[in-house]
Amino acid sequence: MTLLADSPHSDFDLAVIGAGLAGTGLAASLRQAGFDGTILLLEAGRGPGGRAASRRRRDDLLWRLDHGAPCFSFSQPPKGRLAELWNPLLEKGIVQPDRGIVVGLNETGCLVDPPDHPLLQGPRFRGVPTMASVPEALLQAAGSKTHGVFGERISGLSRENGWWCFSGQHRARSLVVTGNLLAHPRSLAMLGWRDVPLRSAVPLNVDPFLDAALEQIAEMRASVRWNLMLEFPRCADHLPRQIWLTSEAQETFGIERIVLHRQQDQKLGLVVHGLDDGSPITPDSQPGLLVSQELRQRKALTELLLPWPELAQALPLARSLGVMRWGASQPLDYPLPTSLQWCGPSAVGFCGDWIAGPGFGMAEGALQSAVDLAAQLTE
Ligand SMILES: Cc1cc2nc3c(=O)[nH]c(=O)nc-3n(C[C@H](O)[C@H](O)[C@H](O)COP(=O)(O)OP(=O)(O)OC[C@H]3O[C@@H](n4cnc5c(N)ncnc54)[C@H](O)[C@@H]3O)c2cc1C
Structure with a gap:
């Protein structure tokens, strides 16, 4: 500086x-x-x-994982001063329209339409190469x-x-x-x-x-997310970018969505957006909450990944990169x-x-x- x-x-x-x-x-x-x-x-x-x-790793210099927001969501195309800020980023290719596939998953593990959520209603963009x-x-x-x-x-x-x-x-x-x-x-x-x-x-x-x-x-009120990050071995193409759980499924599994991030070497980063259960978060309670969230979310994945057999089979081999707590001032x-x-x-x-x-x-x-x-x- x-x-x-x-x-x-x-x-x-x-x-x-x-x-x-x-x-x-x-x-x-x-x-x-x-x-x-x-x-x-x-x-x-x-x-x-x-x-x-985007999360980086000391042991893998190519690794970049969008472990928070997976895309930039807008309710409508940027206008006025917002467009003046955004459009140069589009022109330089630093953001691109997000064409990643979004699917929905219900409480019985069936693929359905994605839920009607404000983050999915308008134009979406993705940072290039990362958020x-x-x-x-x-x-x-x-x-x-x-x-x-x-x-x-x-x-x-x-x-x-x-x-x-x-x-x-x-x-x-x-x-x-x-x-x-x-x-x-x-x-x-x-x-x-x-x-x-x-x-x-x-x-x-x-x-x-x-x-x-x-x-x-x-x-x-603040909303909290517990995002479990996993590294999967090489996986096939044609996977969705976001798997959104329906509201019933969110209640059943305590998970909002699963985000997949293909890496340059074809490995796959997977981020589970885990919901908070309201347990008080203090400097003393946080380490235990991180562990219980990881165990809970990994268990839920055994059911949630069944529609993607390759991912479900690879889950036991997936390496944990830890849980990130997002303490959002999300209103x-x-x-x-x-x-x-x-x-x-x-x-x-x-x-x-x-x-x-x-x-x-x-x-x-x-x-x-x-x-x-x-x-x-x-x-
Ligand atoms: C899990 C998750 C998924 C999301 N998905 C989407 C999505 O799909 N689409 C979408 O559009 N948005 C999504 N969002 C929301 C989006 O990420 C936020 O709206 C946006 O990034 C907020 O930007 P911000 O600058 O307002 O806040 P932040 O990104 O929170 O920035 C605030 C910064 O201030 C710093 N800070 C705070 N206090 C201090 C301090 N005392 N000292 C020093 N630094 C401090 C923090 O470290 C932080 O970097 C998601 C968010 C999360 C957490």
Whole structure:
């Protein structure tokens, strides 16, 4: 990372916490709108991507597994500023229409039509070569005055003399938070934090917009997925990309869908999107939950893969690559309205797929919130 000189800190015009689609999309969209200031992107993960990241492996350099979102879903073809951000990615071949076959599976293990789910209703795209290629390209489009710091989870925030200050030496005039980890009480139990970082940085009654936003965020429920990743030996072509369970089958098996990702060497990556059973997730309970999810999901696969005999036969040989917990700020009931996306008095804003608009809870919502906020910040 390049540090800016002339200060004991490294000072930025804007800090963005999170380099998923929303964070990288915001940085790229700000540049398209003519924003020339310095941007600091702070991301807990090892690279850009968030829930649209692709898993790599040290022991197999060609391996890339889309272990979160397997595609970018839109409710309608991108329009306006969203199209301005998206279309160059299409033109460069970094995204392509997703032509992967989607099938449905019912509770008796029979193939049926895929369920009527918002993620499957409109146009779908796929990152090339992987989903992570898109946030990577957006980060690149954000230009050389954007600096990324990866592998550091921000747990403490403070606001001092008009500056947002973070652990380490960085500070920024304005802050955008993607994901709502720093604003939602769920982080307290899950991460063992003592208080909600944004609330302790800006006390109650200082910024009425932020007070209203934090109140609404606290009412949101989070949805959790436990994604089991498996490596299968070489498998035949003509396999579907996504196997969606019907709602009855989801209830029976505790699984939403199965995603297949063919590798360059024809091996197959398989990701089971496991549903949460509501057990409390804490730093102490998580290791046990990961183990029980893996056992449960592997058992369910013995039934669910029967329509694909080659996969069912290869299952005992499939190598486990572990379970990934996605603690999503995916909104279920209460998206944050765009009117509360920017809280002027404390110079803090929100971005992500949990902000109101068509496409919330999916890639479209993350990117739409990014272009909307970029417009608000530059107009
Ligand atoms: C299993 C799964 C399947 C999905 N399937 C689909 C699909 O089929 N189609 C579709 O369109 N969408 C799908 N989605 C949703 C899609 O992935 C998201 O809508 C989109 O990726 C959200 O982007 P975002 O930037 O808003 O959030 P995120 O990708 O969650 O990005 C937020 C980033 O902020 C970082 N962060 C948060 N707090 C901190 C902190 N304190 N310090 C540092 N970094 C922090 C996180 O590490 C993360 O990288 C799926 C999601 C999941 C989990």
